Amino acid sequence: MSVKETVGDFITIEREGRVAVVRFDRGDRINALSVQLLRDLAQTARLLREDIETSAVVLTGGQVFTGGADLTDPAIRQRAAASLLERREMLRAGPDMCDAWEALDQVTIVAIEGFCIGGGVALSVSCDFRVTGKSAYFRLPEIPLGMNMSWHTQPRMVNLIGPSRTKQFTIFGEKVDAGTAEKWGLADEICEDGAALATARRWADKVAALPxxxxxxxxxxxxxxxxxxxxxxxxxxxxxxxxxSTSEDHREAVNAFLEKRKPDFTGR
Incomplete structure (x- = not known):
């Protein structure tokens, strides 16, 4: 018998035996990470950390895993007008969320369909294993947009795939398909599209059968x-x-993206 609960507006936790399945789903084809969703995901991890009945946690999105940070979120837009001290506090939500998932003693398996971009990559490498549909891909757009890769992500990726591949993945901002991700060690198993959750659940069941x-x-x-x-x-x-994010290059990158042209970076 399964028991289901909700956290915030978009997260469900379904427990069955020694396995918990966490789904965050905004009901669209981007499933972006708003600031409130980041906080709710962190709260979900903290709730699970106190759960001694659960041995494995499966984390999945909706139609896709996630397109990363929600750039339309008013809370993100407010950062531009905030003081430096206020901005530093506003920027805690992402790293705090990733740290909370890494801190879980349960084995964590991420089920990825569609795409896993930016903050989604940061969240996925905070967990133990990643199962992907064969058409899924990973991408980090931060550097081409004039930002850095934050959320305590870079050393986690070095731990997984080594420094050279982490540099390729981070600096170029190019898509890494499921096959390449598995070859690198970023993905642990590839399955048919639509089967990531069921495959991740099989991993979780194996964990749940152990002491x-x-x-x-x-x-x-x-x-x-x-x-x-x-x-x-x-x-x-x-x-x-x-x-x-205050640099001229960042503004140029965003403007070039919106205007569908090649950016002209100056280092300012």
Whole structure:
């Protein structure tokens, strides 16, 4: 028998046995991450952290995983007029959300359909495993838009795919298809389109059949070994984002995107 609860307007948690399935779904084909949705996802992770009955958590989106940050969100637009101190506080939502998911002792499996862009990548690499439909792709658009990759993401990707591929993925901002993602180690299994959730659930069921205390200890030990220096290398990435987003190059990148032309970057 499953038990379902909601967090905020767009998140459901469905528990069955030792598995919880978390779905965030705004009901459209972008499934963008608003600031409130980021906070609700963080709250969801904190609720699950206190759940000693659950061994595995599957995280999935709606029609697609997510197109990343919701640039139409009024809370994001308000940052432009905020003081630096206010802006630093506003920028906490993304990294706090990713940190909350990484802090879970349950094994976390992300089911990805369609696309996983920007903040979606940041969220997915905060988790343990990623299962993707064969047509799904990953992309980081931040650098071509004159920003930096924040949310404590870069060392997590280095942990997964190494420094050279992390540089390719981050700097060029190009799509990484499911096959390449699996070759790199960013995706753990590719399945038929539409089957990512069912496939991720099979992974979760395997975890749920194992001794829960041993699983939690193993996961935490491996995560701590892999991420011991991550906080040291990313403690200023929100400040870097605040700086980069005030540059002329960032404004030029956004204008060029909207005007469908090639940008002219100057380093200012």
């Amino acid at each position: 829960p205390v041993s699983v939690r200890m193993a996961k935490r030990g491996i995560t701590q070994a892999a991420t011991a220096l991550n906080a040291v290398s990313t403690f200023m990435d929100a400040d870097q984002f605040a700086l980069a």
